[in-house]
Amino acid sequence: MSHIETGRTAIPEEKLRALADVYGCTSHTLIDGLCEMGRATGRGWWSAYKATHDARAFDLAELEAGAAAHRSFQWMYVPGLLQTTDYMRCLFEGSQPNSPDVVDSAVEFRRRRQQVLLEGSQRFHAVIHEAALLMQFVPADVMRRQIEHLVKAAELPHVRIQLLPFKADLDSAATPGAPFSILDSRVPELSTVHVEHPVSSVFLGDREHLAQYNAAFEHLSAVALSPIARRGEHECYTKRDSLQLIQHLLYVL
Known part of the structure; x- marks a missing residue:
């Protein structure tokens, strides 16, 4: 068994x-x-990277490929599926400064993962903390292009991006301390939570954890700013929303 x-x-x-x-x-x-x-069969495009990547990376890629919806919360980094090539390369170079081959492979793998977002076969909803767009892990010009990419990605009909400002009314007891993604299956009982950790990420699938992280994401989404408006939808500039915060961050970079 x-x-x-x-x-x-x-x-x-x-x-x-x-x-x-x-x-x-x-x-x-x-x-x-x-x-x-x-x-x-479990053999997708990710199988070609078995010699260079951890098994958890394959599990995540397979879950993303088969999900009906993907919900993600990040507070230090832009979610992987929304990262530009320059942004992800800077992050990988910081963790693997003397391994250009490893960096190239990691960038290629993440770009392949992003194809699921471009295909439009699943809904994608990201809540990104304002801190992630102020962290100086990457040069200012790279972050500027990354932020502009978020605005462009939000124009896709199946993509919803919200920013969580520092002044958000958060409930610390209901807010997980680690970034996480919920991979919603077409069969609810088969949905999975991916909790990120620098040492070893965790996959959770029992009913209790699914309920806990579903509630946490709903709370984060409720207190976050309204989504980055798609082109032509942003009619009111007096209401504070994710696009206004984006414009402010671009100005101060």
């Missing part, structure tokens, strides 16, 4: 349905979703 659970051993659909029956699972939607996962 452990080999099946970790994906090292396949399980025929009839056996999976029999096990579900034995365990008392009555949700046909969940069982069908599990069967669909069982039929998948």
Whole structure:
């Protein structure tokens, strides 16, 4: 069973349905979703990077590729799927200063991950703390282009980007201390939370954690500024919103 659970051993659909029956699972939607996962080979474009990347990077890429929606909260960095090439290269060079090949591979892998956003097959909602756009991890000109890229990305109909200002009315008890992403599955029970950590990121899929992080994201979205308006939609300049904060940050950079 452990080999099946970790994906090292396949399980025929009839056996999976029999096990579900034995365990008392009555949700046909969940069982069908599990069967669909069982039929998948798990071999996508990310398989070509096995020699150079950690297994967790493959898991994240696979989850992103199959998600129906992607919700992300970041407070120190721009979310990976929204990063420009120059921005991500600066970050990787800072962590791998003497390994240009490693940096090139990391940049290429992240750019491949971004294709799922360009395809428009899933909804993407990001809440980004104002601090992430003020951090001096990258040169000012790189950050300026990165911020301009956020405005352009927000024009995509399936992308929603909100900024969380320093003055937001946050509830510390309801706000996770680490950045996280919620990969929403078409079958809710198969959704996954990815919690980022510099040493070892964590994937959570039990009902309690899903409820906790869903509530946290709803809270962050509620107290964040209204989304960066798509072109032609920003009619009022008297109301403080994400676009106004973007314009201010571009001015002070």
